[in-house]
Amino acid sequence: MNIYVDADACPMNDIIIELGLANNLSIYLVKSYNHYSLQEYPTGVDTIYVDTGKEAADYRILSMANDGDLIVSQDYGLAALAIAKNCLVIHPKGFAYNKGNIDQLLASRYQSAQARKQGIRTKGPKALTESDKQKFTSLLTKIITKNIQ
Template sequence: MKIYVDADACPVKDIIITEGTKFNLPVILVTSFSHYSNERQPDGVETIYVDTGADSADYRIMKLAKQGDIIITQDYGLASLGLGKGCYVLHHKGFRYNHDNIDQLLQTRYLSAMARKSGKRTKGPKPFTEEDRMKFKKLFVETLKEL
């Protein structure tokens, strides 16, 4: 089992690296070249750089992920693909995507996109909080123990 992180805008990479390596699981951070860093990662953590094009990280994660792997993303499309492949998919705000909630999330995203396309303003995501961080950590550790 491996942990794949859609890492460009992931605010919980430190938790994923700390907890993932405690369980001796490989952590793969997939990020665009525009976020390149010379920072050395701990053993068991690999960074894969992809083009800056839309969905490049998503495509790479889906190419690499196998059934039973963990994917952390805020992208509902990637989450849907990961579920279809039999992966465990978590959101950084501390909830697990599943076959019961993904259709509603995708529908909401679609309706918001259509509203914006027609000139309406939509609300963005709520700010990431310390409570979200703790909620994610709890879910992530529970998921690692469960698997």
């Protein structure tokens, strides 16, 4: 199992790197050139830069990921496509995307987009909490443990 991170806005990179490397997994941080950084990562962590297009990171992740790989993303569209590819997909807030919840999440995203087009202000995502970090760490640990044995 490899770990692919939609890393432009992922607040959990440090946790992913720590747990992934502790379990000898390869980690790929996929970012747009708009988020270029000179930060150096340990061996086993590769940063892949893509064009600044809206879904460039998503397309790169999908082209690289294989059945059973783990993807970390806040993007419901990417999650839906990755689930269809038999990848495991988790959100930085600590929940797993799956065939049972992805349709509702996509519908909610669509409804919010339609409301914004009509000029209705919608709420943005809630701030990340310590509880979210704990849920994410617990879920990531569980997935890694289950899939590397």
